[in-house]
Amino acid sequence: MGRGYVVFAVSLLLLISTLKVADRELLAPLYDPVSRELGLNDLQFGAIRSATNIALIAGTLLFGLLADRWRRRDVVALGTLCWSAITWGTGQVRNFLHLLLARAGMSFFHSAYSTAAYPMLSDLVPRRSRGMVMGLAGATFAVGTVVALVVAALLGTANWRSPFIYFGLPGIILGLLLLLFVREPVRGGGEEEVMEAGGYAGRFSWAALRQTLRVRTALLVYLLDSCQGSTWWAFSFWAPAYLLRYHIAPDPDTAALALLPAVAGFVVGTVLGGWLIDRLRKRTERSAIWVSLISMAGALAMSVVVFALRDLTGVLTAGFFLGLFGYMVMPAINVILYDVVPPETRSSATAADGVIMSAFSALTAFSIGAVSHYVGLWQGLAEGNLRAGFQGATTVLLTGGLFVSLALLRTAPADMTALRRHVAARAVAAAPPDPPEA
Structure with a gap:
């Protein structure tokens, strides 16, 4: 793999990670307008948080096993396309049940990234460079959180549905780019022994x-x-x-x-x-x-x-x-x-x-x-x-x-x-x- 291709593939995965975190953190700063329009109380918001955690655990178990048997690129792309479509659909919800199902579904497909993308990143770069790549991947958690706060502050007060729509469309584009232009790396491709063989x-x-x-x-x-x-x-x-x-x-x-x-x-x-x-x-x-x-x-x-x-x-x-x-x-x-x-x-x-x-x-x-x-x-x-x-x-x-x-x-x-x-x-x-x- 050429250096330019590796930079492109890693950058694309990091962009997807940033958007994933932003999607996940978007609901919290929009608590007031969402609760007012949909008539939600604290108990219902707590139920949404619990449902997302349960869905995350279920998805983690499923996609973890799937990614070891299937192409990890396809697992990440599938998850990205699905959670982005669900995020876009969150902007159309009309009641508590719709919102709960949307956030739980989003969380379920988010787990496809964490279980498949990190092993994929480890195979895209040599072991000696793995620390910096994992460091940049870790930074996406903080960057994504800030992006969610900023977008919610700029767009969410007047119309809380807009941020979900705006976040969903870029995710679909990134998922398609991953599917079309990134190849599945050799498992263990970052290990010196595999690089030589x-x-x-x-x-x-x-x-x-x-x-x-x-x-x-x-x-x-x-x-x-x-x-x-x-x-x-x-x-x-x-x-x-x-x-x-x-x-x-x-x-x-x-x-x-x-x-x-x-x-x-x-x-x-x-x-x-x-x-x-x-x-x-x-x-x-x-x-x-x-x-x-x-x-x-x-x-x-x-x-x-x-x-x-x-x-x-x-x-x-x-x-x-x-x-x-x-x-x-x-x-x-x-x-x-x-x-x-x-x-x-x-x-x-x-x-x-x-x-x-x-x-x-x-x-x-x-x-x-x-x-x-x-x-x-x-x-x-x-x-x-x-x-x-x-x-x-x-x-x-x-x-x-x-x-x-x-x-x-x-x-x-x-x-x-x-x-x-x-x-x-x-x-x-x-x-x-x-x-x-x-």
């Missing part, structure tokens, strides 16, 4: 998947991703309420905007983390683990600072560095996972990671609310002690991520060596092209 003979099987799910490093990566993912989902949900309750932010609008410095830190952190992984890989194969260790330690320290501050300017400044350190781990997650998981089961392994993290995040969100409520009752507080629940969960999760990173330093070398042997044994010469017909 030209092909890979490994194929998905249930026995291979069972073996993958026994790899200690992969299981630790799932735990690390759950720790970091649950932390940032908790921040996105609870931070505005925390800033208001403790009078750090003067009003709800300011509390919502206070997340922007952290979002900027996310972008810088994930790109910096990917760059460091590739730079340090020249010295050690455990570069991604060292980056995750720096990330968890730095985020833990900055979280202490954030919760200790009481003025908004200080919180915003510390929040930027919290986001920076915290998101350095994002590219490390996939780099470590794909350094120990065979190419033929990477989509299924990615799906398992997504399911575990979703369950962990849901448990964390509930735990923060429960601790806040019951500690508040014990202390006689009217609103609960959100600091106890929020800071307590953050400290436990980031400390857990720190110890998991230390454990990875011990387990990863042997599993990385085992993967290289596995890939080398299945690297084969590429099949010659069919002769022209007479």
Whole structure:
């Protein structure tokens, strides 16, 4: 593959990821106009959120298995076309049931991207460049969120249906471009052994998947991703309420905007983390683990600072560095996972990671609310002690991520060596092209 083609293919996948995140985050800033026109209450909005989570888990399991057996390009393209059409259709909904089905369907097809595109990206670029590509992919989460907020602010007040229509059409175009102009990469194409041989003979099987799910490093990566993912989902949900309750932010609008410095830190952190992984890989194969260790330690320290501050300017400044350190781990997650998981089961392994993290995040969100409520009752507080629940969960999760990173330093070398042997044994010469017909 030529360099220009790789840049085009990777850029197209990153654009799709950005639009996917923007689609997902578009409903939250449009809460008021949507609820007024459709007559929705908080219970119904909560039901929509639960339905999207359930659909995401179901789709992750299905598309993860499908992507290991089918062309990943087609899985991503199918998902993109379907969720974009559903997003466009969301602009036409007339009641609660229509909106619930639309958002659940969108979430179901979103899972096609996460399970198929990341393994595809890992095969489009050499292992030595995987960190930066995964870092850029991680940055699309923050960029997509900002795009959703900006578009909703510009278009959503007067007519909340317009943003959904405008987001749906570009997705359909991107899905068609992917289907028409991007080729399915060779599985394992980013591994040196496969690059030299030209092909890979490994194929998905249930026995291979069972073996993958026994790899200690992969299981630790799932735990690390759950720790970091649950932390940032908790921040996105609870931070505005925390800033208001403790009078750090003067009003709800300011509390919502206070997340922007952290979002900027996310972008810088994930790109910096990917760059460091590739730079340090020249010295050690455990570069991604060292980056995750720096990330968890730095985020833990900055979280202490954030919760200790009481003025908004200080919180915003510390929040930027919290986001920076915290998101350095994002590219490390996939780099470590794909350094120990065979190419033929990477989509299924990615799906398992997504399911575990979703369950962990849901448990964390509930735990923060429960601790806040019951500690508040014990202390006689009217609103609960959100600091106890929020800071307590953050400290436990980031400390857990720190110890998991230390454990990875011990387990990863042997599993990385085992993967290289596995890939080398299945690297084969590429099949010659069919002769022209007479």
